Amino acid sequence: MDRRSFNKLLVGALGASAFPLSWIASPASASGERVINTIVNPEPATLMIGLNQQAPTGLVASKIYQGLVRYDFDLNPMPCLASDWSVSADGLEYTFTIRDDVLWHDGTPMTVHDVIFTATEFLPQTNPRSRLILGKCASITASENNTVTFRLAAPFGPFLLAFDASTFPVLPAHLYEGTDFRSNPNNDTPIGTGPFKLAEWVRGSHIHLVRNEDYYIDDKPYVSDIYYRIIPDAASRALALENGTVQLGQASDVEPMDFGRLAALPNLTRIDRGYEFSAPILWLEINNRVEHLSDRRMRQAIMHAMDRNFIVDNIFFGIGSAATGPINTRTKYYSENKRVYDFDLVAANQLLDNMGLTAGADGIRTRFDLIVPPFGEVFARLSEYTRQALRQIGIDVNLVTTDVAGFASALSNWDYQLTFNYTFQYGDPALGVARTYITDNIVQGVLFSNTAGYSNPDVDARFAAAESTIDETERTHLYEQVQQLLAEDVPLGWLVEMEFPALQANSLEDVITTATGLNGDFENARVIG
């Protein structure tokens, strides 16, 4: 019996077991009834959110640090550390009014100086995404009435989407100014403004957050303690969700095959919101430099040969939906008005015939290597499916396995033919989509750049024009054209709009209230009954 089927058995046995599920020693509600037990996996490297943009850090640290704004499910900004904001008519000046009643967790008042320090000193040094956006500012200044003004050198459409806790966490100047940020001892004891403070971090075991008693909104937060448990084994995580040891988790915490069963349990609710901000598209990464793959007819044929609905239903167990193009339906400016590739082997074979790629006696037209991304079962199955699917149109795919470091190295150094990848879209094509397709971003050795090497001046021009205007009609129009052009060229084989539903115990309420989902600050979360 292999490990996976054993996990199934293990989890199944629990489900079938008539025993009371009190096998774990933990009385779940310990110090009061307003406790949330949840999961973080893997263990974060640090909780200093300004230094680390990895997912586990964001999950936990988003309760400790806050941005100027947060986003509702339609990606509209809502007040957070900024109570109000305005944009000048020419789209060049963004003025935020900063709350004057906020204290850092060490009792020091938060001021506009902290905001300026974060924007001009800290983030430009440490966060590549913020660096790119803040680099568009000609000046960042504070004025007496508690406002901060960002003056841009040129209009930048998605600027307001760059101020949540992941892109713009406001950091305490009084602890970091004039120090070496990465070796600052305060990194171990994060001090933020958020509704929760770090109480204890037992490495390898759990992270304990407690209610910030001096939070600037009276009565909030409603939860007294959050425990992030570090559980490295997927079967153990499924068990913990099932028996109520933890009351909150996300789809990525368990194997996809387990998710449906857990979501159907009477004590758990599936929440299908809160990933609008990340909204990635999973694609077959096609190295456009490789012979035959450089021909768009080959890429179109691949799009026709892969049954995306089959992939969603059988490999992703229904978590996600079929992708049709480069922009996620949840991201702004998604358009349906473009070429669509139905699952059609006849059309695929026709395209390859037109290329003059004829099959030999073994039925093989050509061969490619596909690097299996080392990110678990789903990618292994997806790779196997791809080999079978492409074999039907005479393409022989050889699967190559590697580890995370090997994958990162091969992809960023263009040393691959086919593999899979995805990137977060951050709500706006200018923030999360353009980087994958524009010629300027073909940078060897850098991940999440235009690694496929696709280059089309028409696409470049439209991305550039759409980015530098705040006129919504114009942006909509330009991004529609971009989607049409890309759908013709198929630089990448778009497969799945990935979804990250959460699993929440029925005893919890208002946990997910923003487009960043479990990475929200849990200010409104409640434990009922």
Add this chain to the structure above:
Amino acid sequence: MKATLSIALRWLVKAILFVFVLASLNFLLIQLVPGDPALVFAGSSGAADQQMINQIRAEFHLDRPVWAQYIDYILRTARFDLGTSFQHGRPVWDMIAERLGATLLLTGSAWGLSIAVGVALGLVSMRYVGRWPDMLVSSLALFLYAAPSFWLGLIFVLVFSIWLGWLPAFGVGTIGVEHSMLGAVLDKLRHLILPALTLATFYIAIYARLMRGGLLAVAQLDHIKTARAKGVPQIRIVTHHMIRGAILPVVTYLGFHATTLISGAVLVETVFAWPGLGRLTFDAILQRNYPLLMGILLVTSVLVILLNALTDLLLRAVDPRTGVSA
């Protein structure tokens, strides 16, 4: 006294030499692994640019020639400076120190458990040699020897945590509960039983077999026959004359197994969410976290050398003849 001192000195010189060779080998091995820590770090951040990658390369000294990195590493090691983990922004030594206790507790318990149970099973086997208890112990030993430990771990969870509900399935203690002193110890013990047992099974099997063979061989020796002829009670013959002779190979193997117990803990630590060095090592390898990895390798090398020294001392205590000229 003087002889002891000189032996200790000689041992120390040898140990330092070993550590130096091991440190060099560790460095070399890591250089041979493909992959770039800067890319892994950037990769899991979901965003990257050239400046970030350059920063990380500089931090790891990857922008310098390999020989310079090597000399630098050896010099730092000589000063007991293990460096800083870039990803964590914390000193490597701190990260190892906070995990060391958990690993030593787990491997130490497994070590003790395996020798106690192994020796006991060996005795049973010897006592009933060729009869059904011997067969039973032999079959059990063969099964434990053959079964992969992580699989046994999952079976234990299934039986003791899920079906019987006696023991917690994972973790190192109950989270979010205030315990009294005694309560905390008991709680820890409850969490320790399954992982320690899982880790010990393989060694229980080996020691049971070694002990059985050793006892049967010793039983044929002249001094046992003499003792028996003198009318020494059977129990005394076993405890005073036989165990001492039979346990030598077990103690020798204990020294060997110090290494595998520490490295073999990775899977068990993962299955039981036990916050030890094994998992830290595994993560460090995946992230290509060179300073952390080299720090762990060094610390475990030193641990193994120390445990081997301990075994030597044990051997000498059991059989003074082995201590004449080490």
